[in-house]
Amino acid sequence: MLPSEFPVYLASRRAEVDLALDKTIAVTYPEVIYESMRYSLLIGGKRLRPILCLAACELLGGDRTAAMPTACALEMVHTMSLIHDDLPAMDNDDLRRGKPTNHKVYGEAIAILAGDALLSYAFEWVASQTHGVDAAVILQVIQNLGHAFAATGVIGGQVVDLACEGRTDVDLETLHYIHTHKTGALLEACVTCGALLGGGQSSDLAHLATYAQSIGLAFQIVDDILDVTASSEQLGKTPGKDQAAQKVTYPSLWGLEASRQKAQELVAAAKNSLQDYGDAADPLKYLADYIVERDR
Amino acid sequence: MLPSEFPVYLASRRAEVDLALDKTIAVTYPEVIYESMRYSLLIGGKRLRPILCLAACELLGGDRTAAMPTACALEMVHTMSLIHDDLPAMDNDDLRRGKPTNHKVYGEAIAILAGDALLSYAFEWVASQTHGVDAAVILQVIQNLGHAFAATGVIGGQVVDLACEGRTDVDLETLHYIHTHKTGALLEACVTCGALLGGGQSSDLAHLATYAQSIGLAFQIVDDILDVTASSEQLGKTPGKDQAAQKVTYPSLWGLEASRQKAQELVAAAKNSLQDYGDAADPLKYLADYIVERDR
Numbered sequence: 001m002l003p004s005e006f007p008v009y010l011a012s013r014r015a016e017v018d019l020a021l022d023k024t025i026a027v028t029y030p031e032v033i034y035e036s037m038r039y040s041l042l043i044g045g046k047r048l049r050p051i052l053c054l055a056a057c058e059l060l061g062g063d064r065t066a067a068m069p070t071a072c073a074l075e076m077v078h079t080m081s082l083i084h085d086d087l088p089a090m091d092n093d094d095l096r097r098g099k100p101t102n103h104k105v106y107g108e109a110i111a112i113l114a115g116d117a118l119l120s121y122a123f124e125w126v127a128s129q130t131h132g133v134d135a136a137v138i139l140q141v142i143q144n145l146g147h148a149f150a151a152t153g154v155i156g157g158q159v160v161d162l163a164c165e166g167r168t169d170v171d172l173e174t175l176h177y178i179h180t181h182k183t184g185a186l187l188e189a190c191v192t193c194g195a196l197l198g199g200g201q202s203s204d205l206a207h208l209a210t211y212a213q214s215i216g217l218a219f220q221i222v223d224d225i226l227d228v229t230a231s232s233e234q235l236g237k238t239p240g241k242d243q244a245a246q247k248v249t250y251p252s253l254w255g256l257e258a259s260r261q262k263a264q265e266l267v268a269a270a271k272n273s274l275q276d277y278g279d280a281a282d283p284l285k286y287l288a289d290y291i292v293e294r295d296r
Numbered sequence: 297m298l299p300s301e302f303p304v305y306l307a308s309r310r311a312e313v314d315l316a317l318d319k320t321i322a323v324t325y326p327e328v329i330y331e332s333m334r335y336s337l338l339i340g341g342k343r344l345r346p347i348l349c350l351a352a353c354e355l356l357g358g359d360r361t362a363a364m365p366t367a368c369a370l371e372m373v374h375t376m377s378l379i380h381d382d383l384p385a386m387d388n389d390d391l392r393r394g395k396p397t398n399h400k401v402y403g404e405a406i407a408i409l410a411g412d413a414l415l416s417y418a419f420e421w422v423a424s425q426t427h428g429v430d431a432a433v434i435l436q437v438i439q440n441l442g443h444a445f446a447a448t449g450v451i452g453g454q455v456v457d458l459a460c461e462g463r464t465d466v467d468l469e470t471l472h473y474i475h476t477h478k479t480g481a482l483l484e485a486c487v488t489c490g491a492l493l494g495g496g497q498s499s500d501l502a503h504l505a506t507y508a509q510s511i512g513l514a515f516q517i518v519d520d521i522l523d524v525t526a527s528s529e530q531l532g533k534t535p536g537k538d539q540a541a542q543k544v545t546y547p548s549l550w551g552l553e554a555s556r557q558k559a560q561e562l563v564a565a566a567k568n569s570l571q572d573y574g575d576a577a578d579p580l581k582y583l584a585d586y587i588v589e590r591d592r
Contacts (some may be wrong), residue, residue: 033447033455077416084412089404108385109458112408116380117447119412120373123419124442127435135431139423142438146420151329151413159329162405 001282009283010051010290017050018042020068021075024125036106036114037121041079043097048291049074049186053194055283056208059274062198069129070141070193073122077149078186080118083111085158119149133197141193148189157182170248176217183223184216191284207273214270215288221263222292224249225256230295263292297578305579306347306586313346314338316364317371320421332402332410333417337375339393344587345370345482349490351579352504355570358494365425366437366489369418373445374482376414379407381454415445429493437489444485453477466544472513479519480512487580503569510566511584517559518588520545521552526591559588 001009021041027034050071057067086093086101087108093101103111123142130138147153161178164170191208192200200208227242228251242249250259270288274281297305317337323330346367353363382389382397383404389397399407419438426434443449457474460466487504496504523538524547538545546555566584570577 030447030452030455030459032459033451037447080412084408087408089408110455112380112383112385113447113451113455116376116411116415116445117451119415120442120446120451122442124439124446127438127442135435138435139431142423143420146416146423149412150416150420151326151333151409155329155409155413155416156326159326159406159409163326163328 001279001286003286006283006286006290009286013051013054014047016068017047017054017071017075020072021050024072024076025121032106032110033114033117036102036110037118039105040083040096040102040114041076041118043099045075045097046294047075048287049078049190052187052190052212052284052287053197055287056191056194056200057198059208059277059280059284060195060198060200060204062194063132066130066132067194067197070126070145070197071190073126073145074186074190074193076118076122076125077145077154080115080122081149081154081158081186083115083118087111090158090162130197137196140196144189144193144196148185153181153185153189157185164248166246168246168248172253175248175250175253179217179220180213183220184213187216187219188212207276210273211270211284211288214266214273215291218263218266218270218288219291221250221259221266222294224251225259225263226295228256267292297575297582299582302579302582302586305582309347309350310343312364313343313350313367313371316368317346320368320372321417328402328406329410329413332398332406333414335401336379336392336398336410337372337414339395341371341393342590343371344583345374345486348483348486348508348580348583349493351583352487352490352496353494355504355573355576355580356491356494356496356500358490359428362426362428363490363493366422366441366493367486369422369441370482370486370489372414372418372421373441373450376411376418377445377450377454377482379411379414383407386454386458426493433492437492440485440489440492444481449477449481449485453479453481460544461541464542464544468549471544471546471549475513475516476509479516480509483512483515484508503572506569507566507580507584510562510569511587514559514562514566514584515587517546517555517562518590520547521555521559522591524552563588 025034025038025041027038053071053074054064054067058064082096083102085091086096087103094104095101102114106114123145126138126142126145149155157178160174161182164174164178188209191212192205195204195208224242227240227249250262254262267288271285274284321330321334321337323334349367349370350360350363354360378392379398381387382392383399390400391397398410402410419441422434422438422441445451453474456470457478460470460474484505487508488501491500491504520538523536523545546558550558563584567581570580
């Protein structure tokens with residue numbers, strides 16, 4: 001794939017994912033819960049997680065239609081974590097992707113329930129909609145998805161993040177724990193689930209896990225950098241929140257320049273982990289670049 | 297099974313379930329989330345849902361160890377719905393089973409996350425721990441569990457329940473929707489999942505669905521009756537809440553005596569749906585009686 005072809009690839013995959021997501025949820029009685037689920041799921045976003053899942057499936061020669069239900073489930077799970085993170089009892093955010101957060105539109109009770117429903121539906125969707133794949137492999141995907149999200153993954157990261165709020169003595173190990181779990185675990189599940197659905201063996205899963213861990217950390221470092229450097233318009237949320245909250249971040253520990261450098265090194269490591277796959281790994285390599293070069 | 301043997305059966309199944317539940321979650325870093333999950337999961341309760349699941353599996357000649365992971369998952373899902381229902385943004389309850397509610401002990405943020413983690417873990421647990429059953433059947437169980445809990449089930453019921461709060465003009469159809477979803481859907485999943493794991497065919501699932509729908513409604517009618525007649529000590533929560541909230545209930549629509557009568561009719565219908573199974577259905581029939589005869 002030529003560098004000039006990547007934006008087309010990205011736009012085309014994103015359109016496919018948006019279309020598939022739109023078909024996951026129909027509005028029926030009681031309408032408000034389905035509308036609330038659709039509101040956050042279809043509000044936009046880069047669809048990075050589903051695209052990573054599809055790309056990992058195709059890297060191993062799989063048909064990406066087999067991975068699409070899981071790709072959608074990963075976006076549902078990610079969306080539910082954002083809805084719950086934004087709640088008054090958690091980060092208390094009014095804006096997400098430039099739009100009012102779910103509880104601002106539908107109220108707290110519906111926002112909590114919409115998150116719960118998305119999480120439950122994600123597993124149902126994988127179990128009921130994945131075709132052309134061995135049932136035992138689908139069970140492995142479900143196990144990976146659950147493990148990545150539960151207290152062993154995203155939620156564990158969020159718990160430690162909440163516990164560190166207002167503390168200025170957070171060390172690098174704890175910061176690392178937060179991000180490898182809050183962000184990294186689900187990104188890793190995206191590529192390992194995609195790889196499983198593409199027929200990947202355990203050596204493939206190991207390469208892709210290294211890739212995902214590297215881009216996961218790079219992703220978070222860039223997030224921290226953008227909080228310092230980007231405008232509110234770019235972010236679609238309030239910048240400078242970390243600093244205002246005296247939150248320990250990579251830039252606050254390392255400085256901006258060293259943080260940028262570290263993100264680049266991680267991207268190089270991510271690409272390096274895919275060297276066995278030749279040109280077939282181009283989309284995942286460009287996706288790694290895209291993650292550090294994004295401006296929001 | 298003789299009537300006198302049922303209490304022993306019930307106590308023995310409950311002890312088995314309690315032991316299995318205790319083994320589902322180990323406390324590790326970050327401890328607070330695992331402690332919060334264990335607090336609500338292991339606080340006690342009748343374990344009616346897991347026992348129904350095991351009984352349905354055994355009714356069809358299955359080995360109940362094959363159904364134990366699903367039985368535990370059903371209790372996790374049920375527990376998570378109680379944790380979230382008790383939140384200030386929902387029913388705002390301080391007591392559950394005579395103990396402080398999860399958010400009263402751990403705070404709102406951890407209570408929300410503990411619920412999320414239990415839900416996600418439930419699916420992971422079924423996918424990873426069910427042995428000796430065809431993978432395609434396990435996928436059907438996961439699909440059933442997701443469908444019973446998501447907006448199509450428990451959550452849909454909770455949404456309509458919240459929408460009816462403070463309204464005195466709720467009709468029987470709406471009340472029926474609330475209970476067939478908020479309580480009935482998961483009870484139905486208990487027996488259908490158990491039946492699937494026991495090797496049940498679609499005709500078995502149909503019989504057991506009728507059984508579950510009948511006992512689900514009977515269960516709710518008895519709940520409403522107990523809210524009027526039971527003491528706080530019996531219930532482990534504040535009685536008379538429905539009346540104080542001017543909530544429409546079966547006793548408020550039909551009166552106490554007609555409600556008791558209706559519950560008995562439903563139990564008879566539940567037992568009748570199992571007539572093809574002879575003595576093997578005794579545990580499920582006694583469980584139906586137990587549901588209307590309980591005093592909390």
